[in-house]
Amino acid sequence: MAQENIFFLPIRDVCQRDVVTCPPSMPLVDAARIMRERNITSVVVSEHDAPIGIVTDRDLRNKVVAPGIDPGSLLVSDIMNAPLIMVREDDFVFEALYRMSRYRIHRVVVIDEQARLCGIISNSDVLRLQTRSPQQMLYEIEEAQNLADLKKLHQQVQNLVLHLLGTGVRTSNMVRLISHLNDRILVRLINQLRADRYADLPDRFSFVVLGSEGRNEQTLTTDQDNAIIYADTLSAEEIKAIEAFAQELIDSLIAIGVPPCPGGIMAKNDFWRRSLGSWQETIDHWLADSSPKNILNGSMFFDIRTLHGDATLEAAL
Template identity: 70%
Template sequence: MPAENVFFLPVKDFCQRNVVTCSPDISLVEAAGIMRSENISSIVVCEGGAPIGIVTDRDLRNKVVAPGLDPRALGVRGVMNAPLIVVTEDDYLFEALYRMTRHSIHRVGVVNSAGKLTGIITNSDILRLQSRSPQQLMRDIEEAQNLEDLKNLHRQVQDLVVHLVGTGVATRDLVRTIAHLNDRILLRLIVLLRSERFPDLTDDFAFVVLGSEGRREQTLTTDQDNAIVYADDLPALEIKKLEEFSQILIDNLIYIGVPPCPGGIMAKNDTWRRSLSSWADVLDRWLGSATPENILNGSMFFDLRTLYGDARFERALKAQVTENLQRNEGFLARTAANVLRFKVPLGLFGRIKVETHGEHMGKLDVKRAGIFAITEGIKVLALEAGIVTGGTRERMHALLEAKILGRKQAEDLEASFNFLAFLRLRGQVAALREKREPINYIALSQLNRMEVGRLRLALEEVKAFQAFLKLHFQVNLLNN
C-alpha cells in the first residue's frame, strides 16, 4: 500500500487495545502505583465503561509535584484531564492525528458507537508521517496566519487530491478529504477574520453550507453555496455588523480560490442572510408552491449543515422542513418529477449518448447524466422518511434500514454513485494536470472497454432508479 494511504485507514486498525484504566474515585497514589507497575505514562479514567478523563506523567509533575501538593490527599477525579479527547473506531487515522495536533496532546481515546472505550492511539503509534498528507495539511491550515497562507493551502488541497488519485484511495475517501480540508480552511478564515476585524461580532448566528458542501460531497469544481441564520432578537446594529462580516468573508473566500456561486447563493447576499423566523417564512413559501425555482432553492437548502456558530438554528429549520413536508406531499412528488426531467443518456442497444457538437463534442456530462438523479432522488426519499442529516451514501443506508430501499437496490445504487463520482473526479484531476479548468465532462474515448461497460451499467441503474421514483411518488398523477 502506498504510504499516503495509511491516513485513510480506520483508527481501529492502528489503536492499542489493551488499555489500562481506573475509576475516578480511587486515590491518586493508587493510580500512580498502577502506572508504575504497568510501566505506562498515562492511565485512562473510565466510569460505566465510558472514558471521562486521563491522568498522565505530566499531570503528576505539573499538578501535584511542582505545586508541592500531598498526593496522598488527592483523588484521580481532581487531577485528571477531562473530558478525554476521543475518536471513534471508524474515524480515519488523519482525523485522530488532527485532534492530537489541535489539542497539543500525544494520545486520544478510541470509542465504539456506544461511546465505550475500546482502545487508545498515540502519535508514537504512527511510524511515518509525510509532508504530502491530510494530517500535515490540516496542521498547516490550523497555523495559517493570513489570507496568503490560506490561498496557498487551498491550492495544496487540490495538489493533494491530484497526488492521491491513482494511489488506490477510494473515491468516497478522497471526496470526504476534500470536504474536510475545505471545511478547515473556511473555519480558519472565519477565526482570523473575527480576531483581526470583528472581535465583538455577535455569537447568535450560524454560517451554514448548502448543497454538495452541506452533504460533504465536494469535488474539484465545487463553488460556494452558503447562508447565514441569525437570532430573531438580534439588534439592528449587530445585524449590520453581521452583514459587513459576511460580505468580507465571501470576498475573501473568492480571493483564496473558492469560486462564487453563479446563482448568488452566498451569505453576502441579503436573500441568503436572514433571521430564523425569516428563514422559516421563506421555507413555508418554498414548500407551499412547487415552482421550478422553489424546488431548486429548497433542494439546495435541505442539505444545510452548520459549519460555524450556533447549531440550534439548523435543528429548528430542519424540524420545520420535516413537519411541513408531512403536510405537503405534493412538493416531494414535484421534486421527484424534476429529477425525472434529467434523461439518462442511453440510446438503442444501450448506446451511451454524448455531445454531438460544440466544445464538449464526444463527451458526457457525468453529473447531469447520473450523479444529479441519484443525489436528488435519494434526498427526496430521505425527506419523505424524515431523514434530514448525512450525505447521499448515509441517506442510502438509512433508507435501507427503513426498508424504503431494498438491499440489492441500495448496493447497486451506491456502486453506481461511487463509479460516476470516480469518473468525474478522475476527469477533473486530469484537467488540473493539463492546466485546464476542471469540469464535469468526461471523454468516452479515454475510457477502456471495461470502464465503458461499467458506465453503461451505472446509467442503467440510474434509469431504473428514476422509474422507481416515478412509481413511488405517483408522478403520473400530477397535474402539469
C-alpha cells in the same frame, strides 16, 4: 501501501489494544507509579467498564509538579481530563488525526459499538506508519495567521486531492477528508476575522454551508454555497455588522482560492442572509410553489450544516 491510503485504515488495525486503566478514586501517586512501572505516558480512567477520562504525564507536570501541589493529597479524578475525546474502532485513521489536531491532544481513546474501551491511538502510532501526515496540515491551519497562510494551505488541500485520485481511494472516503480540511480552513478564517475586525459581532447568528459542502462531499473544484441565519431580535446596527462581516468573509474566501458560487448562493448576497423568521417564510414559499428556481434553491438549502455560530437557529427552521 501508499502513504495516502494510511488515512483510510480502520483505527482497529493500528490502535494499541493493551490499555492500562484505573478507577477515578485511585490515589494519584498510585497511578503515577503504574505509569512509571509500565513505561507508559497515560492511564485511561474507567468506571463501570466505561472510559470517562484520561491522565497523562503532561497532566502530572502541569497540574501537580509545576504548581507545587502535594500529589499525595490528590485522587486521579482531581486532575483527569474529562469529558473524554474518543473515536470508534471502525472510524478511519484520519478521524483520529482530525480530533487530535482539533483538541490539541496527542492521543484519543478508542471505543467499540457498545461504547466499551477497546484501545488507544496516538499521533506516534500514525507517524510510525508513514513519513508524511495530514495532521501537520491540520496543525498549520490552526496556526495560520493571515490570508497568505490560508491561501497556501488551501492549495495544499487541492494537491492532496490530486494525490488521492491516483491512489485508488474510494471517492466517499476522499471527500470526507477534504471536507474536514476545508472546514478547518473556513473556521480559521472566520475566527481570524472576528478576532481582528469583528470582535463586537453579535453571537445570535449562524454561518451555514449548503449543498455538497453541507453534505461533507467536497472535491477538487467545489465552489462556495453558504448562507447566514440571524436571530429575529437583532437590532438594525447588529444586522449591519453581520452584513459587513459576510461581505469580507466571502471576499476573503475568494482571495484564498475558493471559487464563488456561479448562482450567487453566498452569504454576502442579501437573499442568502436573512433573519430566522424570514428564512422560515422563504422555505414555506419554496415548498408551496414548486417552480424550477424554488426547487433548486430548496435542494441547496435542505443540505444544510452549521459551521460557525448558533446551531439552534438551524434547528429552528
